Amino acid sequence: MANRRASITDLAKALNLSASTVSRALADHNDVSEATKERVRALAKELNYQPNQLAAALRRGRSKTLGVLVPHITGNFFPHVVHGIATEASKSGYNVLICQSDEDVQQEKKNIDLFMNAQVEGILVSLANTTQDFAHFDAVKDQRLPLVFFDRIIEGFQGPNVSAVVLNDYLGAYQAVSHLIEQGCTRIAIFSGPLHVNINKNRYQGYVDALTAHGLPLRPEYVSHHADINLKSGTQAMRKLLRMAQRPDAVFASNDLAIVGAMQVAKEQGLRVPDDIALVGFSNEAFTELTEPTLTSVDQRSEQMGRTAVRLLLKLLNRPATASPLKPVVLEPKLIVRDSSVRLARKERN
Template identity: 65%
Template sequence: MQTRRASLTDLATALQLSPSTVSRALADHKDVSEATKLRVRQLAAELHYQPNQLAASLRRGRTHTIGVLVPHITGHFFPQVLDGIAAEASKSGFSVMIFQSNENAAQEKKNIELLMNSQVEGILVSLANTTTDFSHFELARQHNVPLVFFDRVLDNFKGDNVSAVILDDYQGAYQVVSHLIEQGCTRIAHLTGPRQLNIHRNRHQGYRDALTAHGIAINEEYIAQCEMSQQGGAQAIAEMLKLPQRPDAVFGSNDLTAAGAMQVIKAHGLRVPHDVAVAGFSNEAFATLTEPNLTSVDQGCETMGISAVRLLQKILNPNPDRLAQPRNVILKPRLIVRESSQRR
């Protein structure tokens, strides 16, 4: 059975001292005699006493803790973002509490409430793909809890204590589709996710604008909103391969859908990229393990995490010498061309 942790009161009772005297002794206060300090320290060591840092922080009005809420911690993207967050937070003396919503809006709301009750100094959050009610974020804003959204963000959600770090998803998608067109592809399918999320909405718009800019008509039959998974991509492309004119390229809004599409394309006896070129988005670790290797867009994961912490620090410690401090950071995408899309 786990024993109860020794408290300041336990020390005071055993030594027949007041809790305030014990506290001052542990803090090496000059008003406490050296003999008393020695007695207190010896007993504290015997009982393995550890001060309650959270309570002490609350008395000072600071907890030095950042809350982080992500949709999941699988794959490559979010773990890498979390690495950046943890490293930058540690440099500033902050601890990090991490929660995941599992792409569930109700869990996301519950986690926000838990983080607020834990007295975190700010929250870094990436939205669940099922979130349509944003009242829990409004509650955090009203309670002056700084919010920094990253990757999946709320459009038009502003305030002095709200910031965002995003990738230029539109430009990333535009680059991918332009690359596929340069390879001679004209019937480019797009596997997209839920449009309420900025990332899929912007990637889809980049896809459409790239086609238009290159004089290629948009065929709605080549656009499928599907689950952002390997199975979702596989099911979507299987239907498109039944069309009288099948696509000659596929752009997945993430790498999982692109990988699923690639498997089905090959299962139909078609060659990648010669018959159907394939590209994804996110540059997951498995992109170099597929056969052929998958063309994708790198999102600068760790940079996104570092930038999110730095934005939070600017909210918590505003610089009075600057009239207007940057509230948003837009990262540049990087297209990584691999074998799955190279036809020339």
């Protein structure tokens, strides 16, 4: 017993009582004598007995647990979303069970099964970038388990128990590219992730529409799509761009890691940032304030997204099954302008 958690059964055996009597004694029921209660409490304290809150909740038909599934817990964005989720869930008396898919749809399916077998009261999920078959989410919807997508969502996936919270990724990209144009950039490249993922599709469209609105052509040779947009893909894409006869004078990436890769290559080749090439990322990772120069990026309202996702899920928990679907919540992005993209002010100072 010393190597494991003491149970009600252990207490009952040691005291020669029934498990139900021990349980009622711990709950201070009137049908158990004070003497018996004292014996039970003394042994419980001696053995450091702790009640199994999950088992008790399940007996009441409530697990008070939410399942949270993210693609990964590296970087700045998803840890901050999870922090927002955990903080908001705790305020309402819920625990969270956190899993990561590692951008693998098969692992994502296993985690959804785990949540359902664990009898979570709701699921919050951001899709893996390899997910294109959504049958495992159909199963969640069919069981009427509250389901809230955040950041990476299934567009058009609806139901009385389904909702979503997203950033206006289109607007964030549009603002970022417009800022580069306002700084005098005319040949702007983009590093994007796979377009079947909503955030990449919307950021790419924001890039395209910003060019069009400012009378600039879309140059296919300046567009790079990657299965996994990260430091390595950003490095590779930048090297390819800089081999062109007419290289770009700016790069916008839908991920901060990719733009840091681009910055490293630019410096290796003796280019000045932002004078020779201006750079803007997306996510506002913590390291964007530590690079040299500091990195302009779009803030994704990560913690606010997590809190909002939990509030939506709790609304779903308390709505009748016949209620109409809750509309997705769209958060507004914020462009954080730093030194990697500001050209005009530098010229004015010189």
